[in-house]
Amino acid sequence: MRLVCHGAARGVTGSCHLLxxxxxxxxxxxxxxxxxxxxxxANRRPFGFDPATVDALLLTHAHLDHCGRLPLLVREGFRGEVIATAATRDLARLVLLDAAHLQEAEAAWRARKAARRGRRPPPGPLYGLLDVLEAMDRFGRIARYGEPLEVLPGLRATFHDAGHILGSAFLVLEHGGRRVAFSxxxxSPGHPVLRDPEPAPAVDAVVMESTYGDRRHRPLADSVAELVEVVDRTLRGGGNVVVPSFALERAQELLYFLREAVEDGRLPAAMPVFLDSPMAIAATEVFRRHPECYDRExxxxxxAGRDPFRLPGLRATRETADxxxxxxxxxxxxxxxxxxxxTGGRVLHHLRHNLWRRECAVVLVGFAAEGTxxxxxxxxxxRVRILGEDIPVRASIHTINGFSAHADRAELAAWHAGARARRTVLVHGETRAMEALAARLGGGVVCPREGEPVPLALADPAAGLRADGGRPGCR
Known part of the structure; x- marks a missing residue:
C-alpha cells in the first residue's frame, strides 16, 4: 500500500489523499x-494525478476543504463511485451548489470590472452549477457506520462516526491483511448535538489530522458561559454581536446553546437572532432530517416534540435584501x-458595519487559518481591509475556542493511542501544530510534503520515509 497526499500536506486545507x-x-x-x-x-493547478485513473472516492465529510474539488475531479475525467454517509451526501450537495453559485457570481463581477477598465477577461469560475450536478451523479452506495463495504475487489472500507459534523466519518481501509485508518x-467529545467520536480500532497505519495538535480547548461549559455573557453585556450596551460561523455544525450548535440560554432566562426571549446564511438555513433543515446522528440530549x-435549533427571536434571512x-x-x-x-460571504458586510463601533462585539468560535x-x-x-475599505477595529473581539468541532491535542493523542499504529502520517495542520503533535506521539510519525509518496508497510517503526532528509517526523 502506498499513499500520496495531494492536499492538506503541511497545511490545513485541500485534503486529498491517494491510496x-x-x-x-x-x-x-x-x-x-x-x-x-x-x-x-492552488485550486486551479493540476491534481498531481490523472483523475481518470482513480477507481473510487471516499468522502469523510462535507466541509468544503474535504469535498470542494469534486466537481473539478469529475470534469477532469473521474468516472468512479463516490461513497459517503447519507448525511454527508445531503450536505455535500448544499455545499457544492453554494460554492458554484458564489464562484459564478464572483467571476461575473470580475468580468464586468475588467470590461469597464478595458482589460483582458479574467479566468472564469473554478466550476459552475452544471459541474456540481454532474459530480452528484457520481455518488453511489451509502455508507453506514460500522458496516464494512467492499469498495473494490479486495479492498474493504468501514465508516466510523467521527463526531465532527453531521455524517462525518473516519475510515478504516483493509487490503491484503493490512489496515489503514484515515481520521x-x-x-471533540462532550458536545450536545452530535455523538462523540468512536474510538479508533487497532490498525497498522493511520493518516491523521493535526489541526489543534498544539493546544487544548477550553471546557465547553465555560465557553457557553462566556458566549452568553458577551451577548448579554453587548446587547445591554446597545451594540450588536456578530458571530462569523461555519454553516455546518457550528451554526446549529450556536442556535442550540442560545435556545438553552433563552429558556433558562439567561438571555431575553425577545432577543432577535439572525441566521444570515442561506446555506446554514438549508443545512439546519438537513440536520432535522438526520436525527440518527444525534447525541442523546x-x-x-x-x-419530546421540541426543535433543538429554534428559539423565539430566530429570523432566517435567505434573501439578499433581508x-x-x-x-x-x-x-x-x-x-x-x-x-x-x-474569507467571504455575508459576514463581511456585517463586519464592515459593526467592527468600527465600540459598543459592538465580534465572537470568533472556529478555527482561523493563517492569512484569513x-x-x-x-x-x-x-485596522483591516474589508470589501476594499480600511476599517478600524474598535469592537471587542472574543475568541472562544471551546466550541471547536475539532479534537484538541489531548483528544487526538487519546484517539491515536487506541489505534496502536506503527506508522502515523500527520496531515491537515499548520507546521507548529504538526510538530507539537508529532513530538507527543513519538516514533513512526511522518509529515509528508504535497506529492511525496509515503510507504505504509513498515517492518520497523523507527525506519521508513525520511520526510525532509532527517529522522521520521516533521522537522
Missing part, C-alpha cells in the same frame, strides 16, 4: 484550498453569518 493498493487507486477526500494568498492558483476531521428534545436590512439595526441583535474564517481575516482579528489587528 494505491493492489493496482487500484482510491481517493480519500478531494477538498478546496482555502485562506491565504495564492489559493485560487478525516475528528470531533438532542434526540430527547426531538422525541440581509442588507440587518445593517440598519444599530443595536440589540445577534447576527450569525458565514463564513467562519471571514478571522486570523488577523484573533491576532489583534487594529
Amino acid at each position: 494505491e493498493a493492489g493496482g487500484r487507486r482510491v481517493l480519500v477526500d478531494c477538498g478546496l484550498f482555502q485562506g491565504g494568498d495564492g489559493i485560487e492558483e 478525516g476531521d475528528l470531533g 438532542a434526540r430527547a428534545l426531538l422525541e 440581509s442588507m436590512a440587518i445593517n440598519q439595526i444599530r443595536g440589540g441583535a445577534v447576527i450569525i453569518a458565514g463564513s467562519g474564517m471571514c 481575516l478571522a486570523r488577523r482579528l484573533v491576532d489583534g489587528a487594529r
Whole structure:
C-alpha cells in the first residue's frame, strides 16, 4: 500500500489523499484550498494525478476543504463511485451548489470590472452549477457506520462516526491483511448535538489530522458561559454581536446553546437572532432530517416534540435584501453569518458595519487559518481591509475556542493511542501544530510534503520515509 497526499500536506486545507493498493487507486477526500494568498492558483493547478485513473472516492465529510474539488475531479475525467454517509451526501450537495453559485457570481463581477477598465477577461469560475450536478451523479452506495463495504475487489472500507459534523466519518481501509485508518476531521467529545467520536480500532497505519495538535480547548461549559455573557453585556450596551460561523455544525450548535440560554432566562426571549446564511438555513433543515446522528440530549428534545435549533427571536434571512436590512439595526441583535474564517460571504458586510463601533462585539468560535481575516482579528489587528475599505477595529473581539468541532491535542493523542499504529502520517495542520503533535506521539510519525509518496508497510517503526532528509517526523 502506498499513499500520496495531494492536499492538506503541511497545511490545513485541500485534503486529498491517494491510496494505491493492489493496482487500484482510491481517493480519500478531494477538498478546496482555502485562506491565504495564492489559493485560487492552488485550486486551479493540476491534481498531481490523472483523475481518470482513480477507481473510487471516499468522502469523510462535507466541509468544503474535504469535498470542494469534486466537481473539478469529475470534469477532469473521474468516472468512479463516490461513497459517503447519507448525511454527508445531503450536505455535500448544499455545499457544492453554494460554492458554484458564489464562484459564478464572483467571476461575473470580475468580468464586468475588467470590461469597464478595458482589460483582458479574467479566468472564469473554478466550476459552475452544471459541474456540481454532474459530480452528484457520481455518488453511489451509502455508507453506514460500522458496516464494512467492499469498495473494490479486495479492498474493504468501514465508516466510523467521527463526531465532527453531521455524517462525518473516519475510515478504516483493509487490503491484503493490512489496515489503514484515515481520521478525516475528528470531533471533540462532550458536545450536545452530535455523538462523540468512536474510538479508533487497532490498525497498522493511520493518516491523521493535526489541526489543534498544539493546544487544548477550553471546557465547553465555560465557553457557553462566556458566549452568553458577551451577548448579554453587548446587547445591554446597545451594540450588536456578530458571530462569523461555519454553516455546518457550528451554526446549529450556536442556535442550540442560545435556545438553552433563552429558556433558562439567561438571555431575553425577545432577543432577535439572525441566521444570515442561506446555506446554514438549508443545512439546519438537513440536520432535522438526520436525527440518527444525534447525541442523546438532542434526540430527547426531538422525541419530546421540541426543535433543538429554534428559539423565539430566530429570523432566517435567505434573501439578499433581508440581509442588507440587518445593517440598519444599530443595536440589540445577534447576527450569525458565514463564513467562519471571514474569507467571504455575508459576514463581511456585517463586519464592515459593526467592527468600527465600540459598543459592538465580534465572537470568533472556529478555527482561523493563517492569512484569513478571522486570523488577523484573533491576532489583534487594529485596522483591516474589508470589501476594499480600511476599517478600524474598535469592537471587542472574543475568541472562544471551546466550541471547536475539532479534537484538541489531548483528544487526538487519546484517539491515536487506541489505534496502536506503527506508522502515523500527520496531515491537515499548520507546521507548529504538526510538530507539537508529532513530538507527543513519538516514533513512526511522518509529515509528508504535497506529492511525496509515503510507504505504509513498515517492518520497523523507527525506519521508513525520511520526510525532509532527517529522522521520521516533521522537522
